[in-house]
Amino acid sequence: MTRLLRITLLLLLLLWDAGLVSAGSAHRPGPAVLPCAGITLTASYLAEAAPGAGPGFIFRIDNSTPRPIRLEQPVPSSAHWYARVGQRWLWRASAGRGGALVDAEREHGPMFAWQPAQPPVHAAYLTVPARGSKEWAEPMRDNPAIAYRPSCARCDYPGEREYQAVFAYAYLPNPAEAVPGLLRCGLRSAPVPMPPVALDPPIPAAH
Numbered sequence: 001m002t003r004l005l006r007i008t009l010l011l012l013l014l015l016w017d018a019g020l021v022s023a024g025s026a027h028r029p030g031p032a033v034l035p036c037a038g039i040t041l042t043a044s045y046l047a048e049a050a051p052g053a054g055p056g057f058i059f060r061i062d063n064s065t066p067r068p069i070r071l072e073q074p075v076p077s078s079a080h081w082y083a084r085v086g087q088r089w090l091w092r093a094s095a096g097r098g099g100a101l102v103d104a105e106r107e108h109g110p111m112f113a114w115q116p117a118q119p120p121v122h123a124a125y126l127t128v129p130a131r132g133s134k135e136w137a138e139p140m141r142d143n144p145a146i147a148y149r150p151s152c153a154r155c156d157y158p159g160e161r162e163y164q165a166v167f168a169y170a171y172l173p174n175p176a177e178a179v180p181g182l183l184r185c186g187l188r189s190a191p192v193p194m195p196p197v198a199l200d201p202p203i204p205a206a207h
Helices: 003-017
Strands: 039-046 056-063 069-072 078-085 088-096 125-128 132-139 163-169
Touching: 039 163, 056 125, 125 132
Parallel strands: none
Antiparallel strands: 039 056, 056 132, 069 125, 078 088, 078 163
């Protein structure tokens, strides 16, 4: 690992620890979970998630295991944005809870998980049957964990205009949260391409 990458990872962890990286909740990195075996999360961009709902994503979870699984909502629990700079994709921002990589060089490595200090009072769960799947569309405006926010006023990369997002789920229940089949491993999608952002404002049409 290069010295620059080590410094970048340390800065990311410090920002997350201070609550500056997460837009959905201010909390410190929790315990780590390993990637799930036999369970996958996929996503793709939708220009219109539903009539009048604006842009969003369609998500799908495939469960090839012989047991049903449950996930504590929101699912996905976080989004991680990357910008293309030259030939490289560099981390831009994260939102939500749980799902940041412990080691940025290991795309399929352990993830930090969100673990509530108290059992959730009105928790909602997503159930995926054994050897089954679940698919749904989610507007960005209804879920701050997946809102499209790839940049900030002080940290733009020069010339960036192409973005992609990685969605994740990483949750560990409070010891008093007894829910059968609750998933205790992590999910991360492949990078999801986003529409490019114009570098210059559009030229008004001639009248």
